[in-house]
Amino acid sequence: ETGVTQSPTHLIKTRGQQVTLRCSSQSGHNTVSWYQQALGQGPQFIFQYYREEENGRGNFPPRFSGLQFPNYSSELNVNALELDDSALYLCASSPRTGRGNTGELFFGEGSRLTVL
Amino acid sequence: DQQVKQNSPSLSVQEGRISILNCDYTNSMFDYFLWYKKYPAEGPTFLISISSIKDKNEDGRFTVFLNKSAKHLSLHIVPSQPGDSAVYFCAASEVNRDDKIIFGKGTRLHILP
Numbered sequence: 001e002t003g004v005t006q007s008p009t010h011l012i013k014t015r016g017q018q019v020t021l022r023c024s025s026q027s028g029h030n031t032v033s034w035y036q037q038a039l040g041q042g043p044q045f046i047f048q049y050y051r052e053e054e055n056g057r058g059n060f061p062p063r064f065s066g067l068q069f070p071n072y073s074s075e076l077n078v079n080a081l082e083l084d085d086s087a088l089y090l091c092a093s094s095p096r097t098g099r100g101n102t103g104e105l106f107f108g109e110g111s112r113l114t115v116l
Numbered sequence: 117d118q119q120v121k122q123n124s125p126s127l128s129v130q131e132g133r134i135s136i137l138n139c140d141y142t143n144s145m146f147d148y149f150l151w152y153k154k155y156p157a158e159g160p161t162f163l164i165s166i167s168s169i170k171d172k173n174e175d176g177r178f179t180v181f182l183n184k185s186a187k188h189l190s191l192h193i194v195p196s197q198p199g200d201s202a203v204y205f206c207a208a209s210e211v212n213r214d215d216k217i218i219f220g221k222g223t224r225l226h227i228l229p
Contacts, residue, residue, distance in 0.1 A: 004159070033217070042120075042205050042219035043160065056216055090159055104150070105217065107159030 004108035006091050012114045013081050021076045021111045023091030031055075032074040033105060034066060035090040043090055049074055078113075086115045119143045120208050122220035130228050135193040137223050139206030142187065146208040146218075151180060151191050154203045154222070163204070164191070193225075201227045 005024045013019050025032050031050045035043035045058035049068035063079040072093070078085055089112075092105035121140045129135040137151075147168040152160035166173040166180045166189070173180050179192045193200055206220040 035219075040221065042122075042207075042221045045216045045218070048216075058216060092159070104162050104165065105160075107152075107161070109157065109159050 004091055004093050004106050006089075006108035006111050008111055009109065010112045010114075012116060014116050015081055015083060017081050017115075018077065018079045019081060019113060021078075021089050021091075021113070023074045023076070023093075023108060025072045025074070025091075025093030026106050029093035029095045029106065030072050031094045032068055032072065033092045033094070034074070034076045035092065036060075037088040037090055037110070038084075039087070046076070081115045083115050086113060088112050118220075119146075120206055120218045120220040122204075122206050122223050124223050125221070126224040126226065128226040128228055129196050131198060132195045135191075135196045135200065135225055135227070137191040137193075137204050137206075137225065139189045139191075139220055140187055141189075141208050143208070143210075143218075144187065145210050148209050148211045149180070149182060149189050150207045150209075150217070151178075152205040152207060152219075154205065160205055196225075196227050198227050198229065201225055 004026050007022045033048040034046040037043045046060050047057040048055050052068045065077045068074045088110040090110045092107045119142050150165040151163040153163045154160040164175050164178045164180050166182050171182050182189045203222045203224050205222045207217050209217045
């Protein structure tokens with residue numbers, strides 16, 4: 001059974017640029033959530049995708065967007081990067097079968113983004 | 117406005133003793149609570165959870181206690197082992213409302229030899 005994988009693991013961008021982060025969900029999982037973890041903070045919910053549609057969003061601006069593909073993999077796109085976007089971006093998958101998610105998420109190792 | 121609070125950034129415990137990690141929450145609508153453990157350079161891993169209809173859940177060395185009236189939960193690890201040294205995140209959700217899982221800032225647990 002393959003776990004959640006994310007790419008790239010590290011990347012450096014400059015302010016104003018755009019970035020795409022990728023995530024492959026664990027086998028059999030149809031739901032993908034993205035979290036941002038800034039230094040010294042807990043993971044903050046960005047959004048979740050279920051059946052290729054956004055299914056819940058946290059308090060992040062529209063320049064944070066995402067996609068989910070038919071194979072349940074997902075992308076997180078961030079436009080017009082700001083210095084405060086520097087963080088660890090975590091992808092998590094779960095085998096959601098109906099409304100409500102008990103939150104037993106399976107996380108990848110994360111993509112560490114540095115914005116200069 | 118932090119809905120899940122872990123007020124102790126770090127905790128040191130002697131190997132073999134009990135580790136108690138605390139968590140407070142402000143949203144009375146939360147109905148499911150979880151603890152995650154994170155090692156450096158790894159993603160968080162699920163440890164244990166508890167539904168709001170229970171006040172205790174046990175899994176091996178790990179026990180989570182929930183006090184709804186105080187909006188407080190705690191994670192007990194007995195006995196503490198060196199491999200327990202990690203960052204522990206408390207998290208909560210409203211299962212029947214949406215899928216947003218709210219995390220605390222974490223507590224770094226050091227198990228001393």
